[in-house]
Amino acid sequence: MGAEVVVVTANVATTGQTPCNPSVGGVAKAHLVAEIEALGGMMGRAADASAIHGRTLNSSKGPAVWSTRLQVDKARYGAFARERLHDHARVTVVEGLVRSVSVERDRATGVELVDGRTLDAAAVIVTTGTFLGGVLHTGPQRRPGGRAGEPPAAALSQQLKQLGFELHRLKTGTPPRLLRGSIDYRRCEPQGSDEPFPRFTTPGEACGRGDLPRVECHLTATTPATHEIIESRLAESPMYSGQIQGRGPRYCPSIEDKVVRFAGRSGHHVFLEPEGVDSELVYPNGISTSLAIDVQQAFVRTIPGLERAEIRAPGYAVEYDAVDARDLDHTLQSKAFGGLYFAGQINGTSGYEEAGAQGLLAGANAASAAMGRPALVLPRDVAYAGVLVDDLVTQGCDEPYRMFTSRAEFRLSLRQDNAEERLVDVAFRTGLIDEARHERARQRLDAVDRCWEDLQAGREPAVEPWIRQRAEARRRYAGYIDRQAREVERIRSDGGQDLPIPADLDYLGMAGLTREAAERLSRVRPTSTAQAARIPGMTPAALMCVWAQARLELRRRGEAWPRESARSSDPGGGSSSRSAVPASD
16 A cells, blocks of 8 residues: 555564464454455465465355365464565564553654654554463463463553553463374374365465475364363362453353353364474364363373373463453544554454454555545445444453354355455545456456356356356355345335334344354343344344344234334345355355
């Protein structure tokens, strides 16, 4: 975009490090990575260049929920990020910790570092991850840190409080790292990569499939003996002793949480994921823990294949500060201080992909504001990144937020495969990609259009498989998308905000609702959709689902509300939220 950027980071050597699972993508997260790529970002390119294992998740379902997940070589991924950052002509990297944001007349004007240095800026973007007031927990031990071996940003946390930001504590965690040579893979189920190997970079763009060798991941599971050990030492867990106050991620619970919340299950999957081609470390995805080291060693060795496993680094929980994202506008700028933007875990999210999407949008908006250009705000019907930001700044979150396809009410048209189609013109107008790249993208989209036209006319197109796949997905969903648009219009025209909700509506069994939304609705039991809309964390996607289901139930019971009695039956035969989405999605 032409902006001069200074990046301040505590340790330059760990730029681009993946401190949690060494993977990029996954359900809905892949959609965010594809959007980052379409908007000129580099997360997908770094993943493609360093990929050692790849799969397409949800491949048995419809294309709207297909999601790429790449296992990356941890060292190569970080090296890619550092190289792009340091080689950029308009980026300066400064090693140091920020003590405070400089503010004059309710506007950010730069930052002050702990060592006394000051940096002036037209805009400041705070992307502290888990470092803001970070505390690491392993059993009874607690020590300051943003992640293992690195200090927290303590002074900045205090200054943000002084500026009037309301901070709340959140928590995440990581499993112990195992020594690869100590694992008996013969007792585990191998999991190879899909072919053709999936990737995030659009065909025709640089940095597609990397040259690293492919490795296998392996699957095993916890056992009743595992759970018995954890239950017997549960009182020592910082999460259950009261040592940790922050809320953890609902959808990525620790093994302690799994044992307590799913007491009836005899086992939980554990995915053994190598941290790199040359690395001796393995990431056992599924057993994040904050228990003491001796307990970790004991329960790990009850898992098939890990009977002699050696722990090279123990798992831990990290507790950190986050702001209330409702204090930000849709550009991720503070409502109280101009030129001050926030992105990533500090806004309450969990995951690399959610952080990356916010970082790109906050950066683009900061640059646009500094140079007098229009803001970049993505609507919910245009991008998952738009859903993410809208959820954060309108609803906030009381636990780490994770993106799911079910959070997007327009998910049929927000597929991973059409991210470029949705966003490339926006990226060009904003200045995030140059004219040459925009032209290449338009040529690709023209090829998809021609293929779609051939398929509509019954002609067999002679095109590359990825072009046909995109055209087929567009053709498959055309009718559903039209029906979805009509349903949205019905909700608006019928005064859906005032629709009464039957008292016995089964939220937990309602198709289309996330477990999180269903639990909130079951707890509150709203009497109308207007009341449901006021429940913290209730998304438009959830409200659309509730509105449609309540309307269907009222009609089935003959309890139509006044507006319905004056209407004829719906075209297409029904308006349940289930009719708007294919069963496979």
